[in-house]
Amino acid sequence: MTSAVLFDRPGAPHVLRFVPVDRITPGPDEVLIQVQAAGVNNADLLERRGLYPVPPGAPRGLGLECAGTISAIGRDVTDWKIGDEVCALLTGGGYAEEVAVPAVQVMPKPRGVTMAEAASFPEVACTVYSNLAMIAGLTAGETVLIHGAGGGIGSFAIQWARAIGAHVITTAGSTAKTDAARELGVLEAINYRTEDFVSRTLAATDGRGVDAILDVVGAKYLQRNLKCLAPDGHLIMIGGSMNPTTIDLWELLARRASISATMLRGRPTAQKQAIVAGVTREVLPLIETGLIRPTIDSIFPLSQANRAHELLETGRTIGKVVLERDTHRPR
Structure with missing residues (x-):
């Protein structure tokens, strides 16, 4: 078993629960990422309230971006290998200890940034x-x-x-x-x-x-x-x-x-592939050279996603709110 943040009904932040879930097997064109950190976005707040349209086939759970380490690859994936440190644009499911994502939506973790910083930028x-x-x-x-x-x-x-x-x-x-x-x-x-x-x-x-x-x-x-x-x-x-x-x-x-x-989440995978390729080619170098600095307001343990939502809803944050995998939990 592994764990993820889920909710059974729309509502206030208290509906979020950190619960055991079945392990994931990546599809032929996917990689499995052991999530170390996940970004929190306003779209997550809307989805939790039942006000955001979830694309058909999206992974269960909140979370549109993450960073971590590849732990498994699908049979048709050739550009990544187990152990690669990456960040990724997701269609959902990032508030979890592991997530499967199309390989074309994955980017290398920029040099010189932490996992929390790497998780704060793919969606934005x-x-x-x-x-x-x-x-x-x-x-x-x-x-x-x-x-x-x-x-x-x-x-x-x-x-x-x-x-x-x-x-x-x-x-x-x-x-x-x-x-x-x-x-x-x-x-x-x-x-x-x-x-x-x-x-x-x-x-x-x-x-x-x-x-x-x-x-x-x-x-x-x-x-x-x-x-x-x-x-x-x-x-x-x-x-x-x-x-x-x-x-x-x-x-x-x-x-x-x-x-x-425009909305990013519901775009076809081919469009996301072109966007991710452009970001990898033209934006990641700006992060690695320090011309763009990931701006993080606060970091919460993954199991306290409800507190992260409460903070973001105040409107007082400057930059991103990020969830980190609970370090005391077995991996």
């Missing part, structure tokens, strides 16, 4: 890279508006954009979070609770606007985001409220702008 790195690099095509010298500076995605997106030479404007909901963003080198850090991000963004860009926006708020910000876009700008929506809302098409037409809405 793949989200940021697939949207800002592959869809928006953000390049050096361009300007991007990143909402949610204090979150795992926001803190990573800021660092990635800065590392490729882009200028960053960001929003956050507290002075502590805007201060943390300034330490990462942003052009402007705007407290959305006390300031109008549209006027501040336009002022910071001399009225031109930004080339790309990464939005985690959704419907509430749609029209205001459009006002921030430069000609040929691209708005990418990756979360938040998806309630019906109106849109001023003239704002879109006048700017020759475009809007994308």
Whole structure:
């Protein structure tokens, strides 16, 4: 037997239980990872509440990213071997002592980082890279508006954009979070609770606007985001409220702008393979050289995932919350 964090019904963090489960055998194209650490994401909170659509065939349990050691490989896997230290983008099941994942969604653990740090970035790195690099095509010298500076995605997106030479404007909901963003080198850090991000963004860009926006708020910000876009700008929506809302098409037409809405978890494996390959090729070197530093707010034992969820739900965290395998448990 092995153990995993599961829940029988949607609810508050207390529904999470660390329980024994059957061992896993990897499929032909999969590897089995002995999990040392797993990242906690807002999507996990939504799934626990019953508010997140789980893709068909996803592994049971929460957890979209992990780091650990490969302990078994499927018969068709040739790029990995038992004992490799890796991190991985998951479709679920990361809150566990072991997880099976398609081999094409696995990356080598970057040199110079801990297992906890390695577990904190696969989901956010793949989200940021697939949207800002592959869809928006953000390049050096361009300007991007990143909402949610204090979150795992926001803190990573800021660092990635800065590392490729882009200028960053960001929003956050507290002075502590805007201060943390300034330490990462942003052009402007705007407290959305006390300031109008549209006027501040336009002022910071001399009225031109930004080339790309990464939005985690959704419907509430749609029209205001459009006002921030430069000609040929691209708005990418990756979360938040998806309630019906109106849109001023003239704002879109006048700017020759475009809007994308994406979810990473439900993408086909072939798309995830291309994203993971891009992150391995272009993002991991930035982590290994220190241009991107995994930002961790707190670490909890895997058996205390409920406490990790309680903390993340406060909205006070800066960076990622991570679960680590309980060191006192037999392996």
